[in-house]
Amino acid sequence: MTLVCVKDLHKSFGDLEVLKGVDLDVAPGEVVAIIGRSGSGKSTLLRCLNQLEQHDGGNIEIAGQRLDAEAMAPSELSRNVGMVFQSFNLFPHKTVGENVMLAPVVVRGVNKQEASRVAREVLDKVGMLEKFDAYPAQLSGGQQQRVAIARALAMKPKVLLCDEVTSALDPELVGEVLLVLEALAEEGMTLILVTHEMKFAHDVADRVVFMHHGRIHEQGDPKTLFNHPRTPELRQFISAVR
Amino acid sequence: MIEFTLWDIVRNLLLAARWTIVLSLIAFVGGASLGLLFTVLRLSGNRLLKVMIGVYVDVFQGTPLLMQLFLAYFGAAALGFNVSAWAAASVALTLFTSAFLCDIWRGCLEAVPRGQWHASRVLGMDYLQTMRHVILPQALRLSVPPTVGFSVQVVKGTALASVIGFVELTKAGTMLNNATFAPFTIFALVALIYFALCYPLSRYSRYLERRLYDAGMR
Ligand SMILES: Nc1ncnc2c1ncn2[C@@H]1O[C@H](COP(=O)(O)OP(=O)(O)OP(=O)(O)O)[C@@H](O)[C@H]1O
Numbered sequence: 103m104t105l106v107c108v109k110d111l112h113k114s115f116g117d118l119e120v121l122k123g124v125d126l127d128v129a130p131g132e133v134v135a136i137i138g139r140s141g142s143g144k145s146t147l148l149r150c151l152n153q154l155e156q157h158d159g160g161n162i163e164i165a166g167q168r169l170d171a172e173a174m175a176p177s178e179l180s181r182n183v184g185m186v187f188q189s190f191n192l193f194p195h196k197t198v199g200e201n202v203m204l205a206p207v208v209v210r211g212v213n214k215q216e217a218s219r220v221a222r223e224v225l226d227k228v229g230m231l232e233k234f235d236a237y238p239a240q241l242s243g244g245q246q247q248r249v250a251i252a253r254a255l256a257m258k259p260k261v262l263l264c265d266e267v268t269s270a271l272d273p274e275l276v277g278e279v280l281l282v283l284e285a286l287a288e289e290g291m292t293l294i295l296v297t298h299e300m301k302f303a304h305d306v307a308d309r310v311v312f313m314h315h316g317r318i319h320e321q322g323d324p325k326t327l328f329n330h331p332r333t334p335e336l337r338q339f340i341s342a343v344r
Numbered sequence: 345m346i347e348f349t350l351w352d353i354v355r356n357l358l359l360a361a362r363w364t365i366v367l368s369l370i371a372f373v374g375g376a377s378l379g380l381l382f383t384v385l386r387l388s389g390n391r392l393l394k395v396m397i398g399v400y401v402d403v404f405q406g407t408p409l410l411m412q413l414f415l416a417y418f419g420a421a422a423l424g425f426n427v428s429a430w431a432a433a434s435v436a437l438t439l440f441t442s443a444f445l446c447d448i449w450r451g452c453l454e455a456v457p458r459g460q461w462h463a464s465r466v467l468g469m470d471y472l473q474t475m476r477h478v479i480l481p482q483a484l485r486l487s488v489p490p491t492v493g494f495s496v497q498v499v500k501g502t503a504l505a506s507v508i509g510f511v512e513l514t515k516a517g518t519m520l521n522n523a524t525f526a527p528f529t530i531f532a533l534v535a536l537i538y539f540a541l542c543y544p545l546s547r548y549s550r551y552l553e554r555r556l557y558d559a560g561m562r
C-alpha cells in the first residue's frame with residue numbers, strides 16, 4: 103500500500119528541465135529523507151507534491167487522489183499534504199495560538215473552541231504550549247519552526263513535507279526541531295524531508311533518496327546507502343558533506 | 345495704506361490656514377477613497393483595468409502637480425466648464441493623492457513576503473481567504489507609516505492651489521505681502537504654520553515606523 107505515488111514526474115522552468123522523470127512511492131508511516139546537491143531538484147519535487155509548482159508530465163497520487171495538471175482546490179489538497187518551510191513563514195501579525203487556529207477555522211469551518219483545543223494539543227506536542235499567546239517575533243528560530251510544525255499538524259495531513267526546515271537555524275537550535283520531527287516519525291507520521299542533516303537522515307529515516315540532476319540516482323535504507331554507496335556520484339556527495 | 349499689526353498678519357494667516365487644512369482633508373479623504381478603489385480594482389485580476397490604472401498612476405506621478413492644477417482649472421474652462429478654484433484644486437489634489445496612495449499601497453501588498461502566500465496556500469486557504477486573513481492585515485500595517493508620511497506631501501501640495509487663485513495659506517501670505525511689504529516676517533510665519541501642520545505628521549509616521557519595526561514586521 104502506498105500513500106504517495108509519483109510516476110515519471112517531469113518539471114521544467116523554461117528551458118531548464120529540473121525533474122527528468124522521478125518515481126517515488128512512499129508508504130504510510132514511512133520517513134523518507136531526500137538528499138542531494140544544490141539544484142538537483144529536491145525542493146521542486148516537494149513543491150510539485152503540494153502544487154506550489156504544477157508538474158508538466160507524469161503523475162502524482164496522494165491518498166488515492168490524483169493531482170492532475172489542473173490545480174486542485176487548496177482546501178482539498180490540505181486534507182492530505184502539509185508542509186513546513188525553511189523560513190518558517192509564520193503569520194507575524196497573529197499569536198502562536200492564532201497561527202495554528204487560523205486554517206482549521208477558515209478552511210475547515212471548525213468552531214473556535216474546537217480549534218483552540220486542537221491548537222493546544224499540537225502545540226503541546228512540539229513543546230510550545232506555554233507560548234500560546236506570544237507573537238512569532240518574540241520567539242527564537244527554533245521555536246518558530248516548532249510552531250510552524252504544529253500549525254501544519256493542526257490540519258491533520260496524511261503526509262508532512264519538510265524542506266530543509268533546520269537550514270535557517272543557528273546550530274544550537276537545530277536539535278530541538280529535529281527532536282520534534284523524530285517524535286513525529288516515531289508516532290507514525292508520514293514524513294518526506296529534504297535535509298542536509300546527514301546524521302538525522304541516517305538515524306531517523308526509513309529510506310534515503312539521493313537526487314542527482316533531476317532524477318533519483320540511488321535510494322535505499324540509510325545504513326546501506328551511507329556505508330556502501332553504489333554510485334560514484336553518491337560517494338562523492340557523501341564525502342563532500344562529511 | 346492700511347497699517348497691519350503683527351497680530352493682524354498672524355490672524356489672517358491662521359484664518360487662511362483653515363482652508364489649507366480643509367483642502368488637505370478633502371484631497372486626502374477623496375484621494376484615499378479613490379486610491380483604495382483603484383488598489384482593489386488592480387487586484388481584481390482584470391488585465392485591462394490593471395494597465396489603465398498603471399497608466400493613470402504613471403501620468404499623475406510623472407507630471408508636476410502644478411500642471412495638473414492648471415489643467416483642472418484652465419483646461420476645464422477651455423472645455424466650457426466653469427469651475428471654481430475650489431473645485432479645480434479639490435479635484436486635482438484628489439486625483440494626485442489617489443495616484444500616489446494607490447502606488448504606495450500596491451508596494452505594501454507586494455512587500456508582504458511571498459512565503460506568506462505559500463504558507464497560506466499549503467494550509468488550504470484560497471486567494472480571498474489568504475488576502476483577508478494574512479496579506480491585507482500585514483499590508484495595512486505596513487501602509488500606515490508611508491501613508492501618514494505622504495499626507496505631509498498633500499499638505500504642502502495645497503500651496504500650489506494658490507496659483508489658480510485659491511486663497512489658502514500661501515495665497516494669503518502673498519496678498520498680505522502685497523499690502524504690507526514685509527516679506528520676511530510674512531513668509532517666515534507662513535513657513536512656520538506649514539511646519540506646525542506637517543511636523544507632527546512626519547513625527548507620527550516615524551513613530552509608527554519604529555513601532556512596526558519593533559513588532560518584527562520588517
Ligand atoms: N521558480 C523557478 N523558476 C526558475 N527556475 C527555478 C525555479 N525554482 C527552481 N528553479 C531552478 O531549478 C533547479 C532546481 O531547484 P531546486 O530548488 O529544486 O533545487 P534544490 O535541490 O532544492 O537545491 P537546494 O539544495 O539549493 O535547495 C535550480 O537550478 C533552480 O535554479
Ligand SMILES: [Mg+2]
Pocket residue numbers: 144145146265266
Ligand atoms: Mg531546495
